[in-house]
């Protein structure tokens with residue numbers, strides 16, 4: 001049973017001659033981590049903005065647990081590409097920001113915010129200012145803020161894209177650990193093939209202009225992944241080749257029938 005369902009979604013920005021997304025159907029089961037993989041400009045951020053309720057589709061339907069999405073809600077937590085934190089507030093206030101908007105009293109939201117900071121390994125950072133944090137720490141704060149409202153679905157827009165390789169690996173590992181611990185359902189957007197394989201249970205490959213779903217690939221590597229050892233796993237190599245063949249067939253060579261056999265029905 002799908003938790004989040006997109007049925008034949010199309011979207012177009014006002015004044016734009018062509019749709020940004022065309023006929024997107026996908027479903028996300030509870031506790032699944034779905035990666036949307038696509039090149040820059042293929043509409044990944046637009047897709048998350050639609051699901052978050054910041055933008056309305058021009059056609060189609062988005063439902064969470066069967067209920068149509070209408071505008072933003074704490075049920076759908078977003079971790080943004082840039083950290084989108086409030087620089088004049090301290091870490092605790094940033095983590096509690098969504099709860100403040102929801103009208104949760106200060107003492108309660110501070111308790112919750114401290115709990116979330118401990119989860120993302122930032123206990124004791126409460127009174128730090130945002131400019132006193134590293135890039136990785138800022139993304140941990142962004143994740144803690146999104147988790148604070150206990151969303152049904154976590155929407156993550158290339159959150160580790162600006163981090164160095166080591167920090168990215170650490171945060172990817174942390175994300176997998178948190179998803180298991182909290183039983184979270186995640187839609188994670190990236191342009192990075194390696195990141196898609198590292199995180200996904202299932203990967204949806206986007207093609208651009210307008211953004212459409214080109215391919216869906218299961219990533220059957222289980223929840224307990226060692227992301228360093230994974231790189232030398234033959235399954236990783238095979239999945240990498242299959243995804244590159246979809247993203248850059250001219251460079252990677254045409255997709256062979258065996259890799260196409262992995263493809264699934266989209267819905």
Ligand SMILES: Nc1ncnc2c1ncn2[C@@H]1O[C@H](COP(=O)(O)OP(=O)(O)O)[C@@H](O)[C@H]1O
Pocket residue numbers: 013014016020038039040041042043044045046047
């Ligand atoms: N607010 C907007 N108004 C008009 N066009 C936009 C807007 N946001 C994004 N676009 C356009 O939509 C396309 C897809 O953008 P985006 O969803 O950001 O893709 P991605 O996240 O995959 O890079 C791009 O051509 C971009 O210029």
Ligand SMILES: [Mg+2]
Pocket residue numbers: 044045046081157
């Ligand atoms: Mg984007």
